[in-house]
Amino acid sequence: MKALVLSGGAGTRLRPITHTYAKQLVPVANKPVLFYGLEAIAEAGISEVGIVVGDTAPEIQRAVGDGSAFGLDITYIQQSAPLGLAHAVLIAREFLGDEDFVMYLGDNFIVGGIADLVDEFRGTRPDAQILLTKVADPSAFGVAELDISGKVVALEEKPAAPRSDLAVVGVFLFTPAVHDAVQGIEPSARGELEITDALQWLIDHGRDVRSTTISGYWKDTGNVIDMLEVNRAVLEGVEGRIEGSVDAASEIIGQVTIEAGAEIRGSRIVGPVVIGANTQIIGSYVGPSTSIAPDCRIESSEIEFSIVLAGATVQGVRRIESSLIGRDVEVTPATGVPAAHRLVLGDHSKVRISS
CATH class of the missing domain: 3.90.550.10 (Spore Coat Polysaccharide Biosynthesis Protein SpsA; Chain A)
Incomplete structure (x- = not known):
């Protein structure tokens, strides 16, 4: 067959x-x-x-x-x-x-x-x-x-x-x-x-x-x-394991997988979560049902129920959920323009903004 x-x-x-x-x-x-x-x-x-x-x-x-x-x-x-x-x-x-x-x-x-x-x-x-x-x-x-x-x-x-x-x-x-x-x-x-x-x-x-x-x-x-x-x-069935580094100021709760080379500093991770190799999570919250691919950086941000692809950066963002973030994407807050959003979006994108 x-x-x-x-x-x-x-x-x-x-x-x-x-x-x-x-x-x-x-x-x-x-x-x-x-x-x-x-x-x-x-x-x-x-x-x-x-x-x-x-x-x-x-x-x-x-x-x-x-x-x-x-x-x-x-x-x-x-x-x-x-x-x-x-x-x-x-x-x-x-x-x-x-x-x-x-x-x-x-x-x-x-x-x-x-x-x-x-x-x-x-x-x-x-x-x-x-x-x-x-x-x-x-x-x-x-x-x-x-x-x-x-x-x-x-x-x-x-x-x-x-x-x-x-x-x-x-x-x-x-x-x-x-x-x-x-x-x-x-x-x-x-x-x-x-x-x-x-x-x-x-x-x-x-x-x-x-x-x-x-x-x-x-x-x-x-x-x-x-x-x-x-x-x-799938994440609900993954048994947690920690192969990367987690500092004393961080909190890991539930089924969390942290791949080799990943670094968690001053952050709270609530599983089920998978964090890929060589990814950095700094001063952030990563909530349930989130997978973060290798070589990403999440800093001073909150993310939950999302998929982040390789090489992406999320920095200084208050809250992200129910999102699919592509490879090498940069997500940062707007600067210099109060109450405004600055976007660069590809064809067929869908964006929901809290106004």
């Missing part, structure tokens, strides 16, 4: 971060979200992995390498444009051959991994097996409709009027039957080859499409709010 991991896409919902950064590499608890998926695949006993990449291919390749760090053998598959999940299957045909495979969306996060799901699929081997979960707004996802016995009877991508509240989670298991399906469908109104249309093709042609409804934790980390929520969930 092989795995196909999708790591292309423009990441429009995470702009401006993704103007210069692959969305699958945005860190959760200081580890790229893509890595959690690769680890889950390895834990399921799968070693041959194809990663579908787009414009951010060089970044993905630098981060993942040949896969040996995960116990995987990685093949990179270039996608010319984000033309749909079924299109990714289509262009991966040579790599996949005639083997069963799991398709995993690289920006999805599932607590507990996929080993049990893979074992179930290997034991029963339907033509396709999908994961479903109940969501508040199904119109933002692929949606499945089940009959009274629980059998999948219809699927639709981002419907205006959803026929159920069951969203299709970004993990799919297929036999080679799916190759006929992706060749048999036409692009949707969005101009993409939809995997939901391929699944519907299988159903319409009498193939066995099964589903598993999960009640555990799943998130599509395609937007800032979901990234922060996943970060919170």
